[in-house]
Amino acid sequence: MNTPSNAVPQSPLDPRAVTPTTMSETRPLYWSIRRELWENRSIYIAPLVVAGVVLLGFLIATIGRAVATADPAQRAAVLVERNNFAAGVIMATAFIVGVFYCLDALHGERRDRSILFWKSLPVSDLTTVLSKASIPLVVLPLLTFAIIVVMQLVMLLLSTAVLLMSGLGVATLWTPLPLFQMSLVLLYHLVTVHVLWHAPIYAWLLLVSGWARRAVFLWAVLPVVAIQIVEKIAFNTSYIASILGHRLAGPEGFHFTAPGSAPVHPLMTFDPAKFLSTPGLWIGLAFAAAFLAAAVRLRRYQGPI
Amino acid sequence: MACIEARGLRKAFGTTIALDGLDLRVEEGRILGLIGPNGAGKTTALNAILGLTPYQGELKVLGRDPWTARDQLMRDVSFIADVAVLPRWIRVSQVVEYVAGVHPRFDRAKAEGFLAKTTIKRASKVRELSKGMVAQLHLALVMAIDAKLLVLDEPTLGLDILYRKQFYDSLLNDYFDRTRTIVVTTHQVEEVQHILTDVMFINRGRIVLDCSMEEFESRYLEVMVHPQHVAAARALKPIHERQVFGRSILLFDGVDRHRLAALGEVRTPGIADLFVAVMGNQAGAAQGAAA
Numbered sequence: 001m002n003t004p005s006n007a008v009p010q011s012p013l014d015p016r017a018v019t020p021t022t023m024s025e026t027r028p029l030y031w032s033i034r035r036e037l038w039e040n041r042s043i044y045i046a047p048l049v050v051a052g053v054v055l056l057g058f059l060i061a062t063i064g065r066a067v068a069t070a071d072p073a074q075r076a077a078v079l080v081e082r083n084n085f086a087a088g089v090i091m092a093t094a095f096i097v098g099v100f101y102c103l104d105a106l107h108g109e110r111r112d113r114s115i116l117f118w119k120s121l122p123v124s125d126l127t128t129v130l131s132k133a134s135i136p137l138v139v140l141p142l143l144t145f146a147i148i149v150v151m152q153l154v155m156l157l158l159s160t161a162v163l164l165m166s167g168l169g170v171a172t173l174w175t176p177l178p179l180f181q182m183s184l185v186l187l188y189h190l191v192t193v194h195v196l197w198h199a200p201i202y203a204w205l206l207l208v209s210g211w212a213r214r215a216v217f218l219w220a221v222l223p224v225v226a227i228q229i230v231e232k233i234a235f236n237t238s239y240i241a242s243i244l245g246h247r248l249a250g251p252e253g254f255h256f257t258a259p260g261s262a263p264v265h266p267l268m269t270f271d272p273a274k275f276l277s278t279p280g281l282w283i284g285l286a287f288a289a290a291f292l293a294a295a296v297r298l299r300r301y302q303g304p305i
Numbered sequence: 306m307a308c309i310e311a312r313g314l315r316k317a318f319g320t321t322i323a324l325d326g327l328d329l330r331v332e333e334g335r336i337l338g339l340i341g342p343n344g345a346g347k348t349t350a351l352n353a354i355l356g357l358t359p360y361q362g363e364l365k366v367l368g369r370d371p372w373t374a375r376d377q378l379m380r381d382v383s384f385i386a387d388v389a390v391l392p393r394w395i396r397v398s399q400v401v402e403y404v405a406g407v408h409p410r411f412d413r414a415k416a417e418g419f420l421a422k423t424t425i426k427r428a429s430k431v432r433e434l435s436k437g438m439v440a441q442l443h444l445a446l447v448m449a450i451d452a453k454l455l456v457l458d459e460p461t462l463g464l465d466i467l468y469r470k471q472f473y474d475s476l477l478n479d480y481f482d483r484t485r486t487i488v489v490t491t492h493q494v495e496e497v498q499h500i501l502t503d504v505m506f507i508n509r510g511r512i513v514l515d516c517s518m519e520e521f522e523s524r525y526l527e528v529m530v531h532p533q534h535v536a537a538a539r540a541l542k543p544i545h546e547r548q549v550f551g552r553s554i555l556l557f558d559g560v561d562r563h564r565l566a567a568l569g570e571v572r573t574p575g576i577a578d579l580f581v582a583v584m585g586n587q588a589g590a591a592q593g594a595a596a
Contacts, residue, residue, distance in 0.1 A: 031406030038399050039392070114392035117443075119357060120384045123407050124376035300375075303357060304390075 028123045032131030033139065039108075040101055043135060044143055050093045051151050054086045058155050062162050079159055086155065087148045087186065091194065094144045098136035102202050103217055105132040106210035106299060113304040125299040129206065133292055136202040141190045149183050192275055193250040200284045201247065203291035210298045213305050251278050306368065308333045308454055308486040309354055313362040316349050316510075323349040324360065325510035331503070333453070336487045338497055340580055341507035347490045350507065351458050354488070355384055367453055380409060383447045384456035391439055393432035397425055404446055416449035419479070437468040444472060448480045455480070457489040461496075469493065473500055494577045504576055506583055514583055526557050526565055527574035534568040541565075545582030556582050 037043060061082075106129070109115040118128065156179075205220055212219040228241050275281065307330050314327040323346045331337050341347045352358040354366050356375030364371060369378050391400065397420070405413045420427075423441045431439060440461065447455065461469040477500050481487060491497055504521060506514035516524065530538045530553045539546070541564070543555035556574055557565060565571045 028407040031403055034406070035399075035403055038396075039394055109392070112392060113387070113390045116357075116386040116390040117392065119375065120355075120379060120386070121404065121407050122376050122379040122409070127376075301359070303352075 028127050029131055029134075032123060032127060033134055036105075036131060036135050037139070040104075040135070043097055043101060043140065046097045047090055047093050047140075047143060047147050051086075051090060051147050054089055055151060055154060055158075058082060058086070059158060062158055075159075079155070083152050083155065083182075086151055090144055090148050090151070091190075094140045095194070095198075098140050098202060099205060101135055102132075102205035103209050103220060105135070105206055106295065106302075107212065107216050110302055110305045115302065115304055125296050129210075129292060129296045129299060133202065133206060137195050137199060141194050144194070145183075145187055145190055148186060152179070152182070188272075192272075196281060197247070197250055197284060199288035200291065203288040203295070207291040207295045207298070210295045210302060246280070247284065251275060251280060306333065307331060307365075308335075309364075309366050309488070311350075311353075311362065311364045314350070314353060314364055315361040316346075316353060316358065322510055324353070324362075326362070327507075327510060327512060329505070329512060329515075331486060331488065333486055334483045335502045336481065336489070336500055337503045337505060338494070338501040338576070339488060339490045339505050339507060340494055340576060341490075342584060345507045346510040347507055348458055349510075351384075351386075351456055351488070351490065355382065355386075355456060381453045382456065383450045383452040383454075384458070385443050385447055385460045386456075386458045387462060391431045391443055394430060396428060396430050397434075397442060398427045400431070400442070400446065404450075408450060410451040411446075412449045412451065416445050419445035419448060419475075437464050440464055440468060440472060444475065448475070453485060455485060455487045457487065457491075459491055460489070461491065461493065469496055473497060476500070494580065495575050498576050501576075506580060508584060508587055513587060514579075521576075521579075522573050524559050525574050525579055526560065526562060526571050527578065528555050528557065528565045528569045528571050529553075530555055530569040538565075538568045544586060545578070547578075 109118060208220040209216050224244065228238065228244075231237055231240050309329060309331040311327055311329040314324050314329070315322075316324040325346075327346070327350060329350070339347050339350070349358065353360040353364060354371060356366075356371030356373075356378055359372050366378060367381050371378055395403075401413065401416055401420075404411050404416075420442070423438065423445070425434060425438050425442055431442070434442065444460075461472050464472070473496065476487070489497060489501075501518055503517050504514070505512055528538060529549075532552070535553050538553070538555050541557060541560050544558045545556040547554050556578060562571060
């Protein structure tokens with residue numbers, strides 16, 4: 001934040017050039033991300049609202065069932081299951097928010113002509129596209145992580161409170177739940193699946209939103225459907241469909257992206273070496289990079305629509 | 306160093322030629338009015354200067370190629386394109402904060418000072434402001450940027466006369482300091498005539514007139530001719546003639562002032578009148594060539 005890196009070739013005699021030009025390269029990126037959050041408040045409001053709803057449901061269920069379930073092991077199992085379900089719901093919400101955000105990201109500014117204002121400022125197209133890509137790839141995963149961890153803590157505290165009030169022991173509830181390990185596994189899952197594995201999906205949506213003049217969603221989805229139809233009719237195969245399904249569901253060994261089967265089970269084995277050696281990961285990342293590069297280039301040419 | 310230098314600037318949209326080998330040179334410290342009919346290529350020329358559109362030919366703005374170095378160029382160039390391009394969702398406080406965040410030459414205190422003179426509330430969103438207030442806000446942001454070149458493309462379109470006057474007054478009083486350069490396009494030519502130092506007419510992608518205002522005032526004279534001298538006046542080859550209240554008004558290019566004074570009342574023409582004359586003659590010449 002303090003490198004005077006954008007030294008414009010200025011005559012040192014020009015007094016106006018001396019003071020204000022100490023601004024680091026990352027500042028425009030930081031402010032562009034803040035700008036995105038000002039514009040798209042649903043990025044954090046939607047997951048928070050869903051978390052609130054989940055907690056409300058949990059509160060009702062806990063009070064209702066606390067007395068009924070006497071067996072402590074069973075009680076803990078129920079809690080783990082609820083935790084996983086809650087995490088899955090938040091992740092699904094974040095995915096939907098990310099998809100809709102990307103569809104509008106480079107289209108909205110052209111539609112409302114504000115692209116002329118953004119382009120009148122010394123922010124490069126690369127910075128702009130990176131700031132928009134970092135919403136689904138950095139901001140949303142971090143937010144998801146924070147919300148899930150806090151939510152699980154609140155759920156645990158609620159259970160504890162209810163148990164204490166009903167006069168039952170609490171120790172049995174806390175022992176089978178290694179909170180730190182759960183958070184670590186959650187973070188690993190978010191980084192591998194929601195960031196690295198899903199990156200080409202978000203990048204594709206950003207590219208289409210920068211390209212299409214209208215009906216961004218259709219342009220994003222229809223070509224993909226069309227390819228599948230052609231493949232099916234021409235060769236009677238469905239490789240593309242399975243590739244895309246695989247892309248959405250996550251790499252092998254992660255069978256838990258569907259809501260209801262979240263990856264927070266502490267016994268889950270995670271194998272970074274195996275993940276990093278999956279060719280699909282690197283192919284996907286290459287596609288993501290190509291899509292983003294095309295989006296940057298496209299933004300240079302685009303004006304209001 | 307010239308602030309803007311273009312040679313043989315070309316740009317076509319399909320078969321429509323927007324810029325047809327435009328040559329242009331704007332020195333530092335000038336206030337240039339770029340005047341032209343709709344579709345003459347004004348906005349395309351400005352877009353090329355601002356790095357918003359690719360072009361053929363040579364173009365240097367403050368020594369840089371705008372198309373490849375837009376983001377660096379924008380540290381020294383500000384522009385207001387059309388009116389309302391400020392995003393409607395943003396709050397006044399947010400837009401000030403954002404520009405302060407990304408622009409190394411933005412003076413926040415100065416912007417706050419300009420805003421304090423208006424009735425714009427800090428917590429308002431742009432969509433809640435009137436058109437005139439949005440223009441005031443944009444101008445406050447732009448005037449707080451210590452830029453070398455300011456480009457205004459129809460900055461007062463759709464504003465009422467009070468806002469328009471205020472806009473140019475504050476631009477002249479609080480911003481222009483003779484080291485900056487301003488390029489402005491507008492259809493309300495008569496409202497900017499008194500602030501310009503140079504004027505350019507553009508038609509069909511070419512510059513058809515390029516002169517300083519001093520040159521303009523010494524070269525072009527308009528005479529409201531006494532009825533008895535009309536024939537004598539016409540013999541001096543006016544470039545344009547029009548009738549107002551039954552009197553002939555003739556526009557001359559480069560005819561001695563004393564000679565004209567004998568024929569009627571002499572005055573400096575409005576840019577708009579000269580524009581009509583030049584464009585009319587162009588259209589006539591084009592038709593003659595076609596016939």
